[in-house]
Amino acid sequence: MAFQIEINGLPVTAGFSEENIEEIFLPLLKHLTKLQSGLGRRILVFLAAPPGAGKSTLAEFLRYLSVNTPGVTPVAITGMDGFHRRQEYLLSHTAVRDGKEIPMVEIKGAPVTFDLELFRRSVQRAAAGEEMEWPDYDRTLHNPVYRGRRVTGDIVLLEGNYLLLDEEGWWDLREYADYTIKITADTAILKKRLVDRKAASGMPREKAEKFVMFSDLYNVRLCLERSGKADLELRLLQDDHYEKI
Numbered sequence: 358m359a360f361q362i363e364i365n366g367l368p369v370t371a372g373f374s375e376e377n378i379e380e381i382f383l384p385l386l387k388h389l390t391k392l393q394s395g396l397g398r399r400i401l402v403f404l405a406a407p408p409g410a411g412k413s414t415l416a417e418f419l420r421y422l423s424v425n426t427p428g429v430t431p432v433a434i435t436g437m438d439g440f441h442r443r444q445e446y447l448l449s450h451t452a453v454r455d456g457k458e459i460p461m462v463e464i465k466g467a468p469v470t471f472d473l474e475l476f477r478r479s480v481q482r483a484a485a486g487e488e489m490e491w492p493d494y495d496r497t498l499h500n501p502v503y504r505g506r507r508v509t510g511d512i513v514l515l516e517g518n519y520l521l522l523d524e525e526g527w528w529d530l531r532e533y534a535d536y537t538i539k540i541t542a543d544t545a546i547l548k549k550r551l552v553d554r555k556a557a558s559g560m561p562r563e564k565a566e567k568f569v570m571f572s573d574l575y576n577v578r579l580c581l582e583r584s585g586k587a588d589l590e591l592r593l594l595q596d597d598h599y600e601k602i
Contacts, residue, residue, distance in 0.1 A: 371414045381601065383422065383429075385419070387429060388536075392535065392536060396535070399486045399512070401483060402515065403515055404515065405518065408580070409542075413516055416434040416516045423512075433508065434515075437515065438501075439494050440471050440492065440501065441500075442472055447462040454575075463571070464571075465572065466572060482508075483508045483513055488508060491507065493506055519584075521539055522585075536589075538587055538588065538589045539590045541602070
């Protein structure tokens with residue numbers, strides 16, 4: 358099934374197989390519906406994946422399926438990208454990478470470049486059932502923005518790179534999740550997707566390749582090597598096809 362959506366200000370087209378829909382996605386949505394009904398309250402679902410794995414697109418597709426499938430509770434989605442620190446902060450602060458002090462903007466997307474405390478408080482409020490405003494991230498503006506997105510509904514799917522990261526501060530987030538999903542993928546697949554995405558946002562391709570090699574692939578390896586177990590684990594193959602692990 359061809360699926361088109363705008364993600365962080367950029368148009369995205371993906372193709373999801375009927376096999377994946379029937380064997381993975383619809384059973385997942387039915388399970389979440391049953392889980393929420395049994396608990397009788399909002400449930401918070403974590404979708405964790407490395408950069409470039411298509412987690413935002415998959416989240417949007419799950420939302421689309423949920424509102425178009427009888428007997429399934431509609432899924433509301435949101436993400437952690439809106440909790441990037443602002444560009445001016447990243448330009449004026451530094452971090453240490455491989456023993457060198459460098460501007461944070463050079464490793465934008467690493468855990469240290471997110472406002473973890475603000476994010477944790479927001480996750481806590483969402484898990485408690487609050488209806489609240491939630492920021493998005495605009496890749497064309499390179500900053501978080503508020504566009505009127507609100508956290509509502511009985512099933513909220515939260516997607517992000519580091520939701521299951523086994524590092525101080527990040528691992529504590531897991532206590533707010535009622536169900537967890539993790540995506541892995543081959544590094545070569547993710548590298549190509551990341552370079553294409555940077556180029557689509559206006560970055561010259563040569564510069565995009567250098568940024569991905571220095572920054573994004575570091576974060577990819579971090580996610581692949583340091584993320585904890587999940588209730589459902591999927592592997593991204595070619596052409597937006599997934600397999601259960």
